[in-house]
Amino acid sequence: MTMTDCASCADERAAGAAFCEACGRALGAPCPNCGIPGGVGEDGYCQNCGMLAGRPRDHIEADCGDIAAAVTDRGRRHHRNEDAMWLAVRDGEVDVVVCDGVSASFDPDVASETAANRAGELLASSPDVSAAISGAKEAVAALVTGGDPRRTASNPACTIVAAAVRGAEINIGWVGDSRAYWLPPDGPAEQLTEDDSWATHAIAMGADPEAAMRDPKAHAITAWLGADAAPVQPRTGAFTVVGAGHLVLCSDGLWNYLTDPAAFGSTIRAHLHAGDTLVDAARSLAEFANAAGGADNITVALIPVSSPVLEETAAAPSPSTVASPDTAAENVVKE
Amino acid sequence: MPYTAEAFQNEFLALGATEVNAIITVTSSGAEGGRRTAGATEIIIVDASGSMQAEGRINAARQAAKAAVECIDDGVNFAIIAGVSTAQQLFPAPGQLAVSSPQSRADAIRAIDRLQASGGTAMGAWLLLAAQLFSQRPGDIAHAILLTDGDNGERAGYLETVLDSIAGRFACDCRGVGVNWKVSELRKIAEAMLGTVDIVAQPSGLTASFEQMMVKAMGKTSADVQLKVWTPVNATVRFVKQVEPEVMDLTGKRVADGPRASRYPLGSWGAESRDYHVCVDVAPGAAGDEMLAARVSIVEGDQVHAQALVRAVWTEDSALSTRINRQVAHYTGQAELAEAIQAGIEARKAGDDRTATIKFGRAAQLAHASGNTATEELLATVVDIEDAATGTVRLRRKVEAADEMALDTRSTKTVRVGRQR
Numbered sequence A: 001m002t003m004t005d006c007a008s009c010a011d012e013r014a015a016g017a018a019f020c021e022a023c024g025r026a027l028g029a030p031c032p033n034c035g036i037p038g039g040v041g042e043d044g045y046c047q048n049c050g051m052l053a054g055r056p057r058d059h060i061e062a063d064c065g066d067i068a069a070a071v072t073d074r075g076r077r078h079h080r081n082e083d084a085m086w087l088a089v090r091d092g093e094v095d096v097v098v099c100d101g102v103s104a105s106f107d108p109d110v111a112s113e114t115a116a117n118r119a120g121e122l123l124a125s126s127p128d129v130s131a132a133i134s135g136a137k138e139a140v141a142a143l144v145t146g147g148d149p150r151r152t153a154s155n156p157a158c159t160i161v162a163a164a165v166r167g168a169e170i171n172i173g174w175v176g177d178s179r180a181y182w183l184p185p186d187g188p189a190e191q192l193t194e195d196d197s198w199a200t201h202a203i204a205m206g207a208d209p210e211a212a213m214r215d216p217k218a219h220a221i222t223a224w225l226g227a228d229a230a231p232v233q234p235r236t237g238a239f240t241v242v243g244a245g246h247l248v249l250c251s252d253g254l255w256n257y258l259t260d261p262a263a264f265g266s267t268i269r270a271h272l273h274a275g276d277t278l279v280d281a282a283r284s285l286a287e288f289a290n291a292a293g294g295a296d297n298i299t300v301a302l303i304p305v306s307s308p309v310l311e312e313t314a315a316a317p318s319p320s321t322v323a324s325p326d327t328a329a330e331n332v333v334k335e
Numbered sequence B: 001m002p003y004t005a006e007a008f009q010n011e012f013l014a015l016g017a018t019e020v021n022a023i024i025t026v027t028s029s030g031a032e033g034g035r036r037t038a039g040a041t042e043i044i045i046v047d048a049s050g051s052m053q054a055e056g057r058i059n060a061a062r063q064a065a066k067a068a069v070e071c072i073d074d075g076v077n078f079a080i081i082a083g084v085s086t087a088q089q090l091f092p093a094p095g096q097l098a099v100s101s102p103q104s105r106a107d108a109i110r111a112i113d114r115l116q117a118s119g120g121t122a123m124g125a126w127l128l129l130a131a132q133l134f135s136q137r138p139g140d141i142a143h144a145i146l147l148t149d150g151d152n153g154e155r156a157g158y159l160e161t162v163l164d165s166i167a168g169r170f171a172c173d174c175r176g177v178g179v180n181w182k183v184s185e186l187r188k189i190a191e192a193m194l195g196t197v198d199i200v201a202q203p204s205g206l207t208a209s210f211e212q213m214m215v216k217a218m219g220k221t222s223a224d225v226q227l228k229v230w231t232p233v234n235a236t237v238r239f240v241k242q243v244e245p246e247v248m249d250l251t252g253k254r255v256a257d258g259p260r261a262s263r264y265p266l267g268s269w270g271a272e273s274r275d276y277h278v279c280v281d282v283a284p285g286a287a288g289d290e291m292l293a294a295r296v297s298i299v300e301g302d303q304v305h306a307q308a309l310v311r312a313v314w315t316e317d318s319a320l321s322t323r324i325n326r327q328v329a330h331y332t333g334q335a336e337l338a339e340a341i342q343a344g345i346e347a348r349k350a351g352d353d354r355t356a357t358i359k360f361g362r363a364a365q366l367a368h369a370s371g372n373t374a375t376e377e378l379l380a381t382v383v384d385i386e387d388a389a390t391g392t393v394r395l396r397r398k399v400e401a402a403d404e405m406a407l408d409t410r411s412t413k414t415v416r417v418g419r420q421r
Helices: A108-125 A129-145 A149-153 A198-204 A209-214 A261-274 A278-291 A308-312 A325-331 B050-070 B102-113 B123-134 B158-166 B183-192 B203-218 B326-349 B353-370 B373-379 B401-412
Strands: A059-064 A068-073 A083-090 A093-101 A157-166 A169-175 A179-183 A235-242 A244-250 A298-306 B003-008 B012-014 B019-029 B040-047 B077-083 B087-091 B141-148 B171-177 B197-200 B220-230 B236-244 B261-281 B290-300 B303-315 B383-387 B392-395
Touching (some): A059 A083, A083 A108, A083 A298, A093 A298, A129 A157, A261 A278, B019 B290, B040 B203, B050 B102, B141 B261, B171 B183, B220 B236, B326 B373, B353 B383, B353 B392, B373 B401
Parallel strands (some): B012 B303, B040 B077, B141 B171
Antiparallel strands (some): A083 A093, A169 A235, A244 A298, B019 B261, B220 B290, B290 B303
């Protein structure tokens, strides 16, 4: 986008602007809201109707071919994307982090981005997910000491779910209600995380699950990363994949529309089959959530994982599972 | 860049809401290392009407004018006008401006000794002569001090006509000595000329008052700073007010600048900080929409010094849209405080004690709640404040005229809140 004097009236005030102040002729990109040609100014706002044309974080795709893919999307109802993600792929290793900013705090988008980046950086040097989450917590807590009084007054906060995939070995950890699932080739998806939420606690205490989920407090999270959070004990799990399947990390912007594990499994699988690539599937899952209402920011990461044993005996018909499906819950170590 | 502009607001609006409010704090460290970017001209207008003989006012005015002259920096242009039924230039020769130097200041001080009080009061004519003198130096930081002790003697409407023709040409700080002048008259001049108005009840206070005004004027480094407000299509600016250091409504001083922008004059600037309240009505957006409701720039000519964005974000989350922004709430209260005091004074003069009590009560409540102790103390000279928290006041039977005038002139003085959003 080149900025010059207004071509129509040569008014010099147009220099550096996206809209000629003298004749009203627009000089930038067309506005997606009011459609005025060349309406979008350098600061992203339309010079005619004032609407924000879009933010870089509104929709981001991470495409690592057939090794992994992740997509984050603003959704339909929120004005900005407060989710953040990290996806790193090295030889046989995948680090993935999904964070969801807590809207009730100030600058939750900064909190989620800070946490995702810090945890991702730490995972690059060590698969210790617990240490990565603790590091992310410190980074988010440090935001309040950055000098911005608004952040000090209202602690930026976010959730986190992180996974380090090393061959068939998977370490996961989480704080809050962003989730990790194991998706076998068929059957219901298996939730690897347990939400730090009011509903989960209430159900654990014996409340009727349906009633608990209907409660207005259902989604209130009971643990988060932030300066005002209680000392964080990230909950972690470690397991070895036997067979093949997909590790799925997502924020509640997606799983809210797929609370039933069977529906979650079949929907993800349908999108995996329909898309040519992993990133197509991740994008179409974000579109699915948007079509369902897009009430929250949406982030989904898809990582195919298989055991080397299965690769060597590709013809073997044995169903792929997480090592010992019956004890998978026990594999999720609660610290 | 010596200027900064920062917006304080709650950008979140409930669905259907269209009113966007923001406080813009503009701070300047003074242009180019505190040096003036333009020349400067100072004119001192001293009322020399017959009434100035009372209470030794003319002698005090002479001393004050001399003290003010002593404060004028070398190289600044200046003149002194003696205000009677016509405007008479006391110094230098009629139609001339002097250039400040030890010699010219000594000459001016000798000229001031010749100032005699006899004749009438013709503020329109005084201001018109000042405007003529200032017009010799276009682009200068132009500032005048006007001192009077009585009502304007010109025919009704003449002063207003003059103000219409000279508004924006220079800044004029007005001072009334004694209690026989009208606050409303000097306020009219101060508002038109982007200046201040205050009472100097005792002639002995004049020297300090003049020195203070002149020192402040000498600190100005930029001549004509403006607030430029861009708004999107289908948006209207409801008001633009200076709200700190004192309330001054700038809405009516709007000058269109292109199809979507207007400029509001801010006058001259030195190293200082002022707050502005901008209120814009916009077309409503849908949930999740973010709009730039106003782009507020600090400009001098075509040069943009600083910019702040006023945003509107529509949300279904009432926890966000109902958040009160402290700055906006505070200054909305300060503006209401000034209005309540002026309405209270008017009602009291009209004999409407009931309305006066209600207005002063509200004022006491607002002054107390916002920590504006200076205004609260001034209020206490006019009413007995029984309970500031609930706004319970009783009108005083006997009120000193000077106290009421001080309350009136200083009703627009505001205080700042802590820098927290």
